[in-house]
Amino acid sequence: MSSDPKQLRIPFPTPRLASTALKALQVDPELSPLVQRHLSVVSSSSPSSDDHAEVLQVEYQATTNRMLRVAVNSFMEGLKLVLEVMEQLDVDVLAADKANSIKSS
Structure with missing residues (x-):
């Protein structure tokens, strides 16, 4: 295995959505023994992002x-x-969409 891990970072608007995605995606293991994958949820380090992201x-x-x-x-x-x-x-996404559509009206 390469000692240099490659990293993807996918932002989510709430911790619950990030955790839900983690749980849904981690159930499928990598099919090849030549690939290792590690998933985790971390706090956003961007100062411009929402505090709850x-x-x-x-x-x-x-x-x-x-x-x-x-x-x-x-x-x-x-x-x-x-x-x-x-x-x-x-429900969070639906509520946010509804709030955004009300604001734009």
């Missing part, structure tokens, strides 16, 4: 760039699905 942090180690690319592509497909479900069904 959280970041889903994903660290990858892979033996080849090709294996890394395949693993990240697969992860991004899963993340896209999780975000689409949150957008359609999550």
Whole structure:
């Protein structure tokens, strides 16, 4: 394995949404023993971000760039699905959309 882990940081508006995404994504292990993935939720370190924002942090180690690319592509497909479900069904997201539509009216 490469000793240099590659990292993705995906911001979420609330800690609950970040935690939900973590739980949904961590159930699927990497299919290849040549790839290792570690997921965690960390506080946002950006001073301009909302105080309640959280970041889903994903660290990858892979033996080849090709294996890394395949693993990240697969992860991004899963993340896209999780975000689409949150957008359609999550009460916080629905409430925020409603509040934004009222403000723009």
